Amino acid sequence: MSSSKFPIPQGTLDMLILQILSLEPVHGYGIARRLDQISRSVVQVNQGSLYPALHRLELKGWLRAEWKESETGREAKFYSLTASGRKQLAAEKQSWARLAGAVQLIFNEGNR
Amino acid sequence: MMWQLANWFRRKKLESDLDRELHYHLDRRIIDLERSGLPTEEARRQALLELGGIAQIQEEVRDIWLTRWLRDFVHDLRFSARSILRSPSFMATAVLSLALGIGATTALYSLIDQIVLRALPVDHPERLVLIDWIGFQYAETFGTSNLMSYPICQDLQQKKDFFEGVLCRAATTISASTGGEPKLTAAELVSGNYFSLLGVRPALGRLLTTDDDQTPGSSPVVVLSYDFWKNQLGGAADIVGRKVLVNQYPMTVVGVAAPAFHGIDVGEVPSLWIPAVMSAQAIPGFTTMLDRRTRWMQILGRLKQNVSLQQAQTGLQPWFKSMLDEDMRRTNVSRASAEQRRRFLASTLELTPAPQGHSVLRQGLSRPLWVLFVATAVLLALACLNVAGLFLARGSARHREISTRLALGASRGRIGRQLLADSVLLAFAGGLLGVVMAPIAVRALIAFLPRNTAANNLQANIDTRLLLFAFLVSLVAGFLAGSAPALQAGRKSLDSSLRERGGTPSGGLALRRAIVTAQIAFTLILVIAAGLFVRTLSGLLVKGPGFDTSSLISFGIKPALNGYSGAEESRLIRRITEGLRDSSSIQASAVAHDQLLLGGAWSNSLTIQAGERYITDREVQMNAVSPGFFATLGARIVAGRDFNEHDALNVIAPNQSMPVSQTRQRAVIVNEAFVKRYFGGRNPLGARVAMGSAPDAKPDSEIVGVVENISYRNVREQWEQAYFP
Numbered sequence: 001m002s003s004s005k006f007p008i009p010q011g012t013l014d015m016l017i018l019q020i021l022s023l024e025p026v027h028g029y030g031i032a033r034r035l036d037q038i039s040r041s042v043v044q045v046n047q048g049s050l051y052p053a054l055h056r057l058e059l060k061g062w063l064r065a066e067w068k069e070s071e072t073g074r075e076a077k078f079y080s081l082t083a084s085g086r087k088q089l090a091a092e093k094q095s096w097a098r099l100a101g102a103v104q105l106i107f108n109e110g111n112r
Numbered sequence: 113m114m115w116q117l118a119n120w121f122r123r124k125k126l127e128s129d130l131d132r133e134l135h136y137h138l139d140r141r142i143i144d145l146e147r148s149g150l151p152t153e154e155a156r157r158q159a160l161l162e163l164g165g166i167a168q169i170q171e172e173v174r175d176i177w178l179t180r181w182l183r184d185f186v187h188d189l190r191f192s193a194r195s196i197l198r199s200p201s202f203m204a205t206a207v208l209s210l211a212l213g214i215g216a217t218t219a220l221y222s223l224i225d226q227i228v229l230r231a232l233p234v235d236h237p238e239r240l241v242l243i244d245w246i247g248f249q250y251a252e253t254f255g256t257s258n259l260m261s262y263p264i265c266q267d268l269q270q271k272k273d274f275f276e277g278v279l280c281r282a283a284t285t286i287s288a289s290t291g292g293e294p295k296l297t298a299a300e301l302v303s304g305n306y307f308s309l310l311g312v313r314p315a316l317g318r319l320l321t322t323d324d325d326q327t328p329g330s331s332p333v334v335v336l337s338y339d340f341w342k343n344q345l346g347g348a349a350d351i352v353g354r355k356v357l358v359n360q361y362p363m364t365v366v367g368v369a370a371p372a373f374h375g376i377d378v379g380e381v382p383s384l385w386i387p388a389v390m391s392a393q394a395i396p397g398f399t400t401m402l403d404r405r406t407r408w409m410q411i412l413g414r415l416k417q418n419v420s421l422q423q424a425q426t427g428l429q430p431w432f433k434s435m436l437d438e439d440m441r442r443t444n445v446s447r448a449s450a451e452q453r454r455r456f457l458a459s460t461l462e463l464t465p466a467p468q469g470h471s472v473l474r475q476g477l478s479r480p481l482w483v484l485f486v487a488t489a490v491l492l493a494l495a496c497l498n499v500a501g502l503f504l505a506r507g508s509a510r511h512r513e514i515s516t517r518l519a520l521g522a523s524r525g526r527i528g529r530q531l532l533a534d535s536v537l538l539a540f541a542g543g544l545l546g547v548v549m550a551p552i553a554v555r556a557l558i559a560f561l562p563r564n565t566a567a568n569n570l571q572a573n574i575d576t577r578l579l580l581f582a583f584l585v586s587l588v589a590g591f592l593a594g595s596a597p598a599l600q601a602g603r604k605s606l607d608s609s610l611r612e613r614g615g616t617p618s619g620g621l622a623l624r625r626a627i628v629t630a631q632i633a634f635t636l637i638l639v640i641a642a643g644l645f646v647r648t649l650s651g652l653l654v655k656g657p658g659f660d661t662s663s664l665i666s667f668g669i670k671p672a673l674n675g676y677s678g679a680e681e682s683r684l685i686r687r688i689t690e691g692l693r694d695s696s697s698i699q700a701s702a703v704a705h706d707q708l709l710l711g712g713a714w715s716n717s718l719t720i721q722a723g724e725r726y727i728t729d730r731e732v733q734m735n736a737v738s739p740g741f742f743a744t745l746g747a748r749i750v751a752g753r754d755f756n757e758h759d760a761l762n763v764i765a766p767n768q769s770m771p772v773s774q775t776r777q778r779a780v781i782v783n784e785a786f787v788k789r790y791f792g793g794r795n796p797l798g799a800r801v802a803m804g805s806a807p808d809a810k811p812d813s814e815i816v817g818v819v820e821n822i823s824y825r826n827v828r829e830q831w832e833q834a835y836f837p
Contacts, residue, residue, distance in 0.1 A: 027136070028133055029140045029141065032137065032141075046164060047163050048163055048165065051133070051134065051172075051173055052173050055173045055177065059176060059177070076133075076136050077129070077133045077136070
């Protein structure tokens with residue numbers, strides 16, 4: 001099972017977190033679960049690097065954190081996207097698309 | 113960065129939040145794993161494994177909050193403080209030597225800042241320029257430096273292409289009376305646009321305007337300085353409109369200048385400002401304000417916004433040359449000697465940036481101050497080396513601690529940084545002590561400056577600029593002192609450290625040797641420089657002023673400033689001399705026009721008639737003295753004779769700043785330097801001289817004696833002198 005997984009590319013973790021949070025505010029464990037779902041299929045996300053990444057994004061002003069009651073009734077720290085976080089996500093999506101497109105182009109060129 | 117600094121102050125809250133967050137994660141995970149069928153213990157184990165170590169995550173997140181170096185630095189500082197406090201003698205030595213170096217450097221910087229660097233508190237000081245005549249002016253001189261005549265200032269005020277405005281000013285001493293006893297007071301004679309051009313605002317009433325500077329004698333108004341108003345007049349609210357007696361001449365106070373403004377000379381702070389047109393009232397006997405042959409004012413201009421200094425200087429030369437030509441055709445210049453004419457016409461106009469205003473004190477002191485500053489910098493470097501040496505010695509003692517830390521996996525850079533934190537901490541402690549000591553040193557240095565009526569505006573206060581300077585110096589000193597031990601710690605490998613563990617450490621010997629060498633070199637520089645200073649000083653002491661100063665008392669009076677006429681003044685002086693002569697406790701007494709060794713001199717060119725007629729190529733220092741003056745001083749007459757009562761019959765009234773040539777036969781005594789320069793050792797007795805260089809000056813004074821060289825302005829100088837009865 002683990003042989004088909006590859007480690008998540010450098011820098012993509014931030015983008016994935018932003019993407020998950022763009023739908024609704026989620027707490028750390030929730031993000032971890034979503035990431036787990038992704039990693040089950042394709043990539044492997046080290047859970048240990050999740051919290052440092054969250055705090056880094058918060059310090060950059062892309063995330064806002066808030067203590068709220070969670071679905072279990074216990075208080076949890078919920079993260080949500082700020083306006084500049086949204087902008088950042090859009091920018092990263094765009095540059096990702098361009099990079100992927102460029103790589104695709106090169107592959108196509110080689111196959112001809 | 114700002115966030116991270118802010119985080120430092122709320123780190124407790126951040127820690128507990130992170131703790132809660134991670135525990136929430138763990139607990140939820142454990143519950144989820146239990147639901148999937150794992151036993152509780154196994155679920156906990158796996159949850160922890162997945163997360164990969166809580167402590168490690170906490171470390172990583174903390175790094176994000178504070179950035180690593182900041183956290184380490186704070187940690188290092190605490191550790192340093194603890195370890196330094198454990199060895200108080202080491203701390204005392206290091207802090208004291210750094211405090212000495214930093215304190216001395218800060219004190220000197222304070223003076224340099226105030227005297228040399230600081231710009232005037234006026235609008236756009238950077239556009240102020242000093243306008244100076246380079247060459248020969250063919251004029252009578254009153255004052256010390258960069259002098260020109262009032263009419264030239266008026267000419268320059270028309271040069272609107274280059275200047276927003278041009279002001280002129282002259283410092284003088286007046287006797288001011290505001291009801292009580294008249295007091296000698298520093299004043300500044302200024303052109304009417306002085307305040308508006310500088311952009312100074314009044315604290316009360318109004319300041320001078322160009323209307324106050326139109327016709328000589330027509331504007332008896334003064335502006336007071338804020339300090340004078342506060343200290344001498346108790347800050348009286350009704351001061352505007354009151355009269356001040358300036359040399360017994362009533363003038364009306366129209367306003368008080370802004371508190372921050374102390375004139376344009378940091379070394380001579382005026383108490384009141386008087387329009388230049390009132391110069392005849394402010395300087396008794398001065399009647400030549402409108403004369404181009406009288407230079408007595410400094411001229412400053414404010415350049416237009418987009419005119420560079422170079423442009424203005426080049427652009428002004430054509431006008432200046434034509435002014436010289438025109439001036440040449442005016443009365444009495446046209447009959448000057450060919451040599452004088454050539455030098456006069458070769459003159460140029462020079463502009464220099466003057467954001468700090470004009471100051472004779474600065475011109476005299478900036479070089480010695482910089483020299484002293486370099487000396488204190490060397491002293492500071494020495495202190496740093498000293499501390500570095502101490503650190504190295506202590507480093508050997510702390511060897512075990514460092515080896516242990518290396519063995520435990522600390523990086524060498526980390527340990528180097530720790531040692532650096534030690535020295536930076538010490539340097540700041542030293543800097544703090546230095547800043548406390550600096551004002552004392554500044555006060556002592558200011559006390560060394562020559563003192564006039566005009567107080568200087570130098571303060572021994574600590575301001576933000578000075579604190580910033582001391583902070584930077586401490587930081588640099590800390591890094592300098594700490595870099596040697598830090599480098600040494602960085603170089604040593606763990607391997608060798610462990611091997612040396614039991615025995616005595618051998619590393620760093622070369623470094624220590626280098627430090628000692630540098631220390632000796634720096635010390636030598638200081639010792640040699642100090643030796644040279646002492647030699648010069650003792651040389652001056654041995655040389656002395658040329659006369660015997662023991663049991664000699666000198667005092668000066670300025671009766672003219674209290675409204676005495678020439679005749680009244682002569683009577684007063686005669687009464688004083690007679691009183692002194694009758695006193696049994698006085699051996700001898702004499703009167704001179706100018707006091708000796710006060711820094712000033714009455715100077716003028718002389719016309720010499722000895723076979724042929726020629727004019728002295730530089731100004732001769734002159735004094736008017738009574739018979740017996742040289743005997744009183746104990747100066748020898750080396751040839752000829754002293755003045756006698758007969759010579760003294762037509763005395764120049766001592767208040768007359770500009771003696772006019774009189775037709776009667778007079779006697780003059782010159783000094784040895786004068787004979788050497790103008791007679792080349794030939795016998796000067798019988799030659800005739802005339803005061804001034806005007807072509808119609810009649811050489812009617814006969815040289816009757818030669819006196820040995822005595823000091824006039826100060827002890828250093830030896831100049832040609834001529835004495836009149």
